[in-house]
Each structure stands twice: as C-alpha cells, then as structure tokens.
Amino acid sequence: MxxxxxxxxxxxxxxxxxxxxxxxxxxxxxxxxxxxxxxxxxxxxxxxxxxxxxxxxxxxxxxxxxxxxxxVDPACADYDRCSGCALRHVALERELAWKASEACAILARYAPSAPPVELDVVDAGVRSGHRARGRFACAVEGGAVRLGLRAITLEREILDLRGCPAQSARFLEVIQALGAALDAAPAVAASLRAVEVRTGADAAALACLAVEADPAAAAALEALATAALAPLGVRVALEIEGEEAAEPPPSLPIALSGWGVTVQAPRTSWVHATPACGEAMVGWVVSRLGGRRRAAALDLCAGVGTVTAHLAQRAARVLAVDADHRGLAALQAAAHEAGAAHVQTRAGRAEVILRKLRAAGERGLEVAVINPMRLPLGAATLEHLAPLGVREIIYLGPAAVSAAKDLEALHGAGYLLQRAAVLNLHPGTAHFMLGLHLRWGDDVDFEIIKG
Ligand SMILES: C[S@@+](CC[C@H](N)C(=O)[O-])C[C@H]1O[C@@H](n2cnc3c(N)ncnc32)[C@H](O)[C@@H]1O
The missing domain is CATH 2.40.50.140 (Nucleic acid-binding proteins)
Structure with missing residues (x-):
C-alpha cells in the first residue's frame, strides 16, 4: 500500500x-x-x-x-502508539527532573531579568487513574468504532483507548458503557465526532457528545447514549456543530476542599482534569501564603473557585475575578453555602476589571493569586496590580513559556521573584505548570538563592 x-x-x-x-x-x-x-x-x-x-x-x-x-515499563498497553502521554517510558523521578531542567531553561530564556531562585517540584505521586475528565474522538471504519486519541504514527489515526490507565475508574466505566452501545450501532456512531466525559464529586458524571449538524442523527445518538448511561447515573448533553450550546449548560458537582462543599460547575467552565494534582498545586499556594492573615486578596482567573476557597480562609475579604460569568455564579453560590460572605465576584476580562477597580479607588488588595489559561496576560494587564495595592503575587501558569513572559513583565512592574515551582498537573505528559511567588520590591525579606 x-x-x-x-x-x-x-x-x-x-x-x-x-x-x-x-x-x-x-x-x-x-x-x-x-x-x-x-x-x-x-x-x-x-x-x-x-x-x-x-x-x-x-x-x-x-x-x-x-x-x-x-x-521503564510504561504500564500501558497502548503506549507504543498513543499521543496522550509522552513520558511514561521513564520513571516519575526522571520525568520530574526533566521538567525541572525545562523550567530553569524557560525562566532563563524568557525571564532574563528575574533572579535565579530555588525551585520546588510539586507532585501528587499518582500516574494512573488520576484524570477525572477527558475528550475522546470517535472514528468508525468498516463497522468498527474507536473512541480515543490520536496515534503518534505519521498517519495520526484515532486509537481506541477505552482502557486508558491515566483515566479514573469512573471515567472508564462511562466511556466503556457508551462504547459498547456505539459498537452495537456503528451507523449511529458515525455522526459522533467526540465525547467529553467529566466526573465529579459522589460519582457524578456528565457525557457531552459533539455531533454533526444533522438533527435526526443527533437525536438517535442522544437516545442511544441516554439508554446506555442513564442507568449508571450519567447525564448526557449534546454539542451540535455550528449551534449554540443549550442554556443553561448542565453542571457537575466538584469538591472544593477549602470549604468542604461542592460547587455546581457548569459544563462550559474550566475545571481541573487531575483533581489530586490540583490539590497538590493548592498545597504549594497555601505553603507560600504562610500563616499571616491578609486584609484582602484577589483571585484573578478564579474559575469555579478551587483556590478561592483556600484564600477565603486566609483573608478578611476575597475578590474573585473571571471572564466566565457562569462559573463565577456557581462559585458565589458555593461561597454562600459555605457561609463565606466575605467572598465577592466580578465577571469580566481581567484587563477590564482591574482597570475599573483602579478607577474606583481600590487600593487594598494585598495579595493576588493569578491562574490564567495558556496565553500570557501581558504587561498592559499586569501593570494595574501595584496601584491596586498588590504586594505579593502567586502566579500559576499552565504554559511555562507564557508564565515566564508574564514574570518578565511583572519584574518590569516592580515585583521580585522569590521562589518558583514545577507543579506537575499532568503526570506522564510533557506538560507542567510553572508556579511563581513574587513580592513587591520594597517588601522583599526572602533570601534569594543565587544559582
Ligand atoms: C486555569 S483556569 C483557572 C482555574 C482556577 N484558578 C482553579 O484553580 O480552579 C483559567 C481561568 O481563566 C479564565 N480566563 C481566561 N482568560 C481570562 C481573561 N482575559 N480575564 C479573566 N479570566 C480569564 C477562564 O475563564 C478560566 O476560568
């Protein structure tokens, strides 16, 4: 051939x-x-x-x-071909050492003005069953249905990954039940593009099917998925090509460890894919904050509140800002349930909200936790922080290069790097989060360790 x-x-x-x-x-x-x-x-x-x-x-x-x-043995039957993980063929310690050296190289290259500091490596110690959500593509060929990710072969075909060792037991239960129903009806499966499965607190689960813009095919898929998944307590939602998602979107309870309550996270909101790793990340944030109670804290890019719930234990007032108004409404409801009346939310883009806060005379936001998506926030946004009173920043960057670029901008705005961290949010893959702890120039009382 x-x-x-x-x-x-x-x-x-x-x-x-x-x-x-x-x-x-x-x-x-x-x-x-x-x-x-x-x-x-x-x-x-x-x-x-x-x-x-x-x-x-x-x-x-x-x-x-x-x-x-x-x-080492990657402990995965599909690893030789699957693109989902990149580093399962070396031991976790070796993966972490590689990530630490990458972090140092990225900081030196993209944040040349920042001083070399001590680097923490934060890992939850799990490399199997840790993923609570995932999006699998669907391909049907010769009557056989495959649900999974692309291969690392040159052809990049879709592999069937219904036994993926990185996914949680509940995720696999859902994907296997859906897969069995699709296997029995390949003609119906042919209009399924992908399925996103999210699992949450108390075995709650949601399967969102991305389907072709064909009303009859979409209805057949929804009926098939509902028959297979409803008995397992899984809700089914549709995402039809070119159509607006249903309003309001279905939601899923996610545990907020800081408050001991759940937040009803809308399907359209960002939630952690690897909750145990997210908890390890929060542990690093809390350790950097130390025991001192703050007058007011800013949670910039708060999402549905994983970090907010912990900041609320450590500040008399917390302002959570995010562009996702639905996620913030869910966070506000969870704060209400937790009796945290001192948590306020502001929906909108970071750059707009920070400018408005500054214009309104806000001056007391002592500490900020910043956790954006993969793009840098940029100097024009970050320059508002100092005038708002922010004297300490914990920056959590899902893309290390973008985080280092923002670090360079923060350095230019008067903040000094105190400590950095590799936060291993996606074990077995090449991804890691870069954690950065900064203080406003005059307040520096840390010992800076020269590399
Ligand atoms: C990685 S998630 C943060 C999640 C949250 N800190 C947590 O730990 O659960 C990034 C968040 O940034 C928000 N976001 C992205 N761009 C933004 C912008 N320009 N202004 C405000 N929020 C933004 C997204 O809506 C998303 O909730």
Missing part, C-alpha cells in the same frame, strides 16, 4: 536529546532535526519520517536496535 505521509527512512539513529513536547530528537545533516515521540536519549532506532518543515520532521519508530537504560 502506498504511504502518502512517509518522506523517508533512517536506520540506526541514536537519540540525542528531549524536545519541549517530551519527544526524543536526533540531528541529521541532510534533514535537520528528527522529532521522535516516546524516544529517549540512549535509544537507537530505525524510523520512518515525514517531510521536513522549517528544519524539523516528525518520525515514527519502526524498530528498536537499543533501548536507553533509563526506560
């Missing part, structure tokens, strides 16, 4: 280093860099590769000639 994506083969390639997505790389004079998912320095491999673009081509291992002594 002809292979349209293959551009060539190389034999006996020695893997030299690890790229920023956790893939192994090797350099060839004629081709430039070859990026090889799941390869590690010390491996010697035969590969097939695609066409080089801007000096780099992706490659797929076709034979192993030697394996690095650092390799």
């Amino acid at each position: 002809s292979d349209p994506v293959e551009a060539g083969r190389v034999e006996g390639l020695a893997v030299e280093g690890v790229g920023f997505q956790g893939e192994g790389w090797a350099r060839l004079e004629a081709l430039g860099f070859l990026s090889i998912p799941h390869a590690w320095p010390g491996d010697v491999v035969d590969v097939r590769h695609g066409a080089p673009r801007r000096g780099r081509a992706w490659a797929e291992v076709v034979a192993w000639r030697a394996r690095s002594p650092e390799r």
